[in-house]
Amino acid sequence: MSGQTAVGKVYLVGSGPGDPELLTVKARRLLDEADVVLHDKLPGPEILDLIPEDRREDVGKRAGGEWTPQEYTNARLVELAQEGNTVVRLKGGDPTVFGRGGEEMVTLAENEIPFEVVPGITSAIAGPEVAGIPVTHRDHVSSVSFVTGHEDPTKDESAVDWGALAATGGTIVVLMGVGKLPDYTAALHEAGMDPETPVALVERATWPDQRVATGTLETIVDVRDAKDIEPPAITVIGTVAGQRARVVEFLEGD
Structure with missing residues (x-):
């Protein structure tokens, strides 16, 4: 026309x-x-x-x-x-x-x-790695799971099987999960995950005001509260989160 x-x-x-x-x-x-x-x-x-x-x-x-x-x-x-x-x-x-x-x-x-x-670079990978955390490592883990910490609120129940994730032994990366941190860390603990499993929170990854906080499955909620970590942030759960301590001096120039 x-x-x-x-x-x-x-x-x-x-x-x-x-x-x-x-x-x-x-x-x-x-x-x-x-x-x-x-x-x-x-x-x-x-x-x-x-x-x-x-x-x-x-x-x-x-x-x-x-x-x-x-x-x-x-x-x-x-x-x-x-x-x-x-x-x-x-x-x-x-x-x-x-x-x-x-x-x-x-x-x-x-x-x-x-x-x-x-396509863009997903923060699920970029967030951990700029903090010195590889999501996979041949000496530690061979799998990684990406999980949302902010599911559709209209769902009757969560679609995330935290027990199954705990059983994989792989890295778990949670996006948009700062507010729900107490819920899923408790679920992983109840599913048998070692309370000493390393956990890291990466706030505003790659932004000028990026911050990183580390702890364990047992302590990370207290760490979050003490450091006032806020969204947007990535949660990394698994042995790879412990790798940050080995490289942080070079990453941050300390």
């Missing part, structure tokens, strides 16, 4: 853990080219500062501390693309690692909106 606006395209882009130098080349190019960038808080302030204010929309927390409903974000992506815009949906880490990218892909497909996923 003459004069009809061509449908735009949506890019679901992972921004990595927060350091702007860890953006992929493609992610940076798309941020420069986008008509509109819909972002949450996790990309980090230095990355958000790369985007002119008149081209970005915050779909993370709103005034009063309320979360923007996912349904609103889905509808906004469709609306902006139907207006002919090139849209970047910017997410922390990788778009589909607990980032709800899967839901957004389905929405876009159902509305016949062209889209592309641009």
Whole structure:
């Protein structure tokens, strides 16, 4: 039809853990080219500062501390693309690692909106390693499990089998789990995990104000409270968390 606006395209882009130098080349190019960038808080302030204010929309927390409903974000992506815009949906880490990218892909497909996923460095790996913790180590563990500490609150029960995770003997990395730390450390202890198992918390990994706190399965809740560790933070549980003590002097220049 003459004069009809061509449908735009949506890019679901992972921004990595927060350091702007860890953006992929493609992610940076798309941020420069986008008509509109819909972002949450996790990309980090230095990355958000790369985007002119008149081209970005915050779909993370709103005034009063309320979360923007996912349904609103889905509808906004469709609306902006139907207006002919090139849209970047910017997410922390990788778009589909607990980032709800899967839901957004389905929405876009159902509305016949062209889209592309641009992978990012997930904080589940980057967070531990910048703190001196490899998530796998040939002398210690050969498996790693990624777990969300913030499941859908409408679920009748948790889908995470902490007993099964404890039995693997591998590394457990929990994203968005600072608030629930007492619950899952207790569940792992009850499942038979050694209370002396090393645990690390990495707050704001790769951001300028990154902090790391370490303890054991038995002590980490008290460590969290004493050091006032807050989200966003990664929890690393397993023998690899004990590797930090061997390299921290070189990482931090002490």
